[in-house]
Amino acid sequence: MLSFIYRRMLYMIPTVFLVSVVTFAIIQLPPGDYLDTLAAELNDSGGLDEGTMQALRDQYGLGQPMYVQYFKWMKGILLHGNFGISFEKNVPVNDLIWDRLGWTFGISLMTLAFIWMTALPIGIYSAVKKYSVGDYVATFFGFIGLAIPNFLLALVMMYVAFKYFGQSVGGLVSPEYLDQPWTLEKIGNLLSRIWMPIVVVGTSGAAALIRIMRANLLDELYRPYVVTARAKGMSEFSLLMRYPVRVALNPFISTIGWILPTLVSGEIIVAVVMNLPTTGPLLLRALLVQDMYLAGSLIFIVSILTVLGTLLSDVLLAWIDPRIRYQ
Numbered sequence: 001m002l003s004f005i006y007r008r009m010l011y012m013i014p015t016v017f018l019v020s021v022v023t024f025a026i027i028q029l030p031p032g033d034y035l036d037t038l039a040a041e042l043n044d045s046g047g048l049d050e051g052t053m054q055a056l057r058d059q060y061g062l063g064q065p066m067y068v069q070y071f072k073w074m075k076g077i078l079l080h081g082n083f084g085i086s087f088e089k090n091v092p093v094n095d096l097i098w099d100r101l102g103w104t105f106g107i108s109l110m111t112l113a114f115i116w117m118t119a120l121p122i123g124i125y126s127a128v129k130k131y132s133v134g135d136y137v138a139t140f141f142g143f144i145g146l147a148i149p150n151f152l153l154a155l156v157m158m159y160v161a162f163k164y165f166g167q168s169v170g171g172l173v174s175p176e177y178l179d180q181p182w183t184l185e186k187i188g189n190l191l192s193r194i195w196m197p198i199v200v201v202g203t204s205g206a207a208a209l210i211r212i213m214r215a216n217l218l219d220e221l222y223r224p225y226v227v228t229a230r231a232k233g234m235s236e237f238s239l240l241m242r243y244p245v246r247v248a249l250n251p252f253i254s255t256i257g258w259i260l261p262t263l264v265s266g267e268i269i270v271a272v273v274m275n276l277p278t279t280g281p282l283l284l285r286a287l288l289v290q291d292m293y294l295a296g297s298l299i300f301i302v303s304i305l306t307v308l309g310t311l312l313s314d315v316l317l318a319w320i321d322p323r324i325r326y327q
Contacts, residue, residue, distance in 0.1 A: 084293030124215025145207030
């Protein structure tokens with residue numbers, strides 16, 4: 001196992017390098033650059049003259065070839081942990097992203113816990129009680145969860161919270177706590193509001209994993225080894241949890257590789273709708289104005305999260321299922 005983890009970590013180095021190259025190239029694909037976008041926005045007020053444009057282009061290094069800009073960016077990241085300068089805000093990218101990344105990762109991890117705590121028991125129940133009323137109810141809500149866009153669900157829940165419960169909508173804390181230091185009252189206010197983005201972001205993922213768990217468990221419940229264990233007198237609950245559920249968890253766990261980055265990147269529209277202090281609105285704005293260092297850094301971090309999530313899912317699969325060997 002240790003040798004497998006070591007090899008996979010070595011494989012991550014060229015993978016992350018290629019991801020960074022592709023990320024930087026994608027950011028550069030749209031025609032023009034940040035200064036062209038800025039000039040277009042200022043067109044009504046006269047725009048920028050050529051001398052100012054050239055001075056700013058030299059200052060930001062935008063007149064250099066793409067590979068020169070890329071190596072300059074990577075050199076700052078590898079040697080100094082510096083992700084560059086945000087063109088629009090004229091501040092280091094590090095100062096913009098870390099606080100928002102903390103909120104993003106926190107909400108994503110709590111959403112992942114919500115997905116698992118919801119999907120695992122409901123999926124098991126739906127498989128064991130196949131074609132029962134509870135199974136049909138779970139299936140119905142599962143399809144509803146897959147069909148409704150997250151941002152629409154966010155709008156509906158915000159309307160209900162405001163209309164019937166008088167709760168202010170938008171943001172993780174109420175307006176009166178925005179500039180206040182962290183106290184027990186502010187933490188309580190946060191806890192009373194943070195459940196909404198968690199449910200909104202996690203609904204579609206939970207609905208998908210319920211269907212996956214149900215289908216996987218149904219494939220295992222009628223295997224010969226289950227019939228044999230039941231004939232030997234093993235209790236139904238012990239039999240269920242020890243054998244078929246354990247095997248059915250494999251595809252469930254393998255989803256970690258994609259569900260973590262999906263949660264981080266998939267909350268962009270929800271974050272805009274609900275006014276969350278996460279990376280979503282920041283990334284959207286950076287893409288719109290072609291703030292390449294800010295957008296590239298955020299996409300690069302999400303890509304690294306994908307690689308780490310894949311490694312984590314592989315390690316957990318090997319730990320849970322002894323049939324998997326990585327010689």
